[in-house]
Amino acid sequence: MAEESVANEEAKTEKAPKKSMLKWVIIACSVLVVGIAGFFGWSMFMKKGASGDSHKAEVSETHGEKKSEESRGIFPLESFIVNLMDTGTGKKYLKVTMELEVMDEIGKKKVEAYKTQLKDTILMLLSSRSYEEINTVEGKLDLKQALLARINQTMGENAVSKIYFTEFVVQ
Missing domain, CATH: 3.30.479.30 (Band 7 domain)
Known part of the structure; x- marks a missing residue:
C-alpha cells in the first residue's frame, strides 16, 4: 500500500507540470490572436480613415462652395x-x-x-x-x-x- 501511495504522488507531480505548461500555451496563443486581430483592426481603420479624408477633399473640390483652406x-x-x-x-x-x-x-x-x-x-x-x-x-x-x-x-x-x-x- 505504501508503494501505491508513492506511485500516486509521483503521478500527480508529473501531471501538474503538463497542466501548467498547457495553461501557458493557451494564454500565449490567446495573446497572439488578440494581437493579430488588433493589428488588422487598426490597419483597416487607418485605411478607411485615409480614404474617407480623400473623398471629403474630392467633394469639396467638386462643389466649390467653401473657400480654400489655404486662403484662411x-x-x-x-x-x-x-x-x-x-x-x-x-x-x-x-x-x-x-x-x-x-x-x-x-x-x-x-x-x-x-x-x-x-x-x-x-x-x-x-x-x-x-x-x-x-x-x-x-x-x-x-x-x-x-x-x-x-x-x-x-x-x-x-x-x-x-x-x-x-x-x-x-x-
Whole structure:
C-alpha cells in the first residue's frame, strides 16, 4: 500500500507540470490572436480613415462652395493676464490665450497692422468681465461673441471669422 501511495504522488507531480505548461500555451496563443486581430483592426481603420479624408477633399473640390483652406489662416495671439472685475469674491485673475481665424491673406495683414489696437480692445473687454460671467460655458461663448464683434469693429470690417481659446484659466 505504501508503494501505491508513492506511485500516486509521483503521478500527480508529473501531471501538474503538463497542466501548467498547457495553461501557458493557451494564454500565449490567446495573446497572439488578440494581437493579430488588433493589428488588422487598426490597419483597416487607418485605411478607411485615409480614404474617407480623400473623398471629403474630392467633394469639396467638386462643389466649390467653401473657400480654400489655404486662403484662411490662424493668427495666434500672446497670452493675456487680467484682473477680473471684483464682485466681493476676492481678487480673481484670468489668463487666456486665443487664436484668430482670418478669412484670407488680406485679413492676416490687417490683423498684424492692428495688433496693438486689438490687444487694447481685448484687455479692456476681458477686464470688464466678472468671474460669474465667464465661469460657465455659456459665459465663455458670450465672451467669444463679444470679442469677435469688438475685434471686427476695431478693424472696420469682418476680417476675423472665429476666435479659438487655446488656454483659459481663472484663478
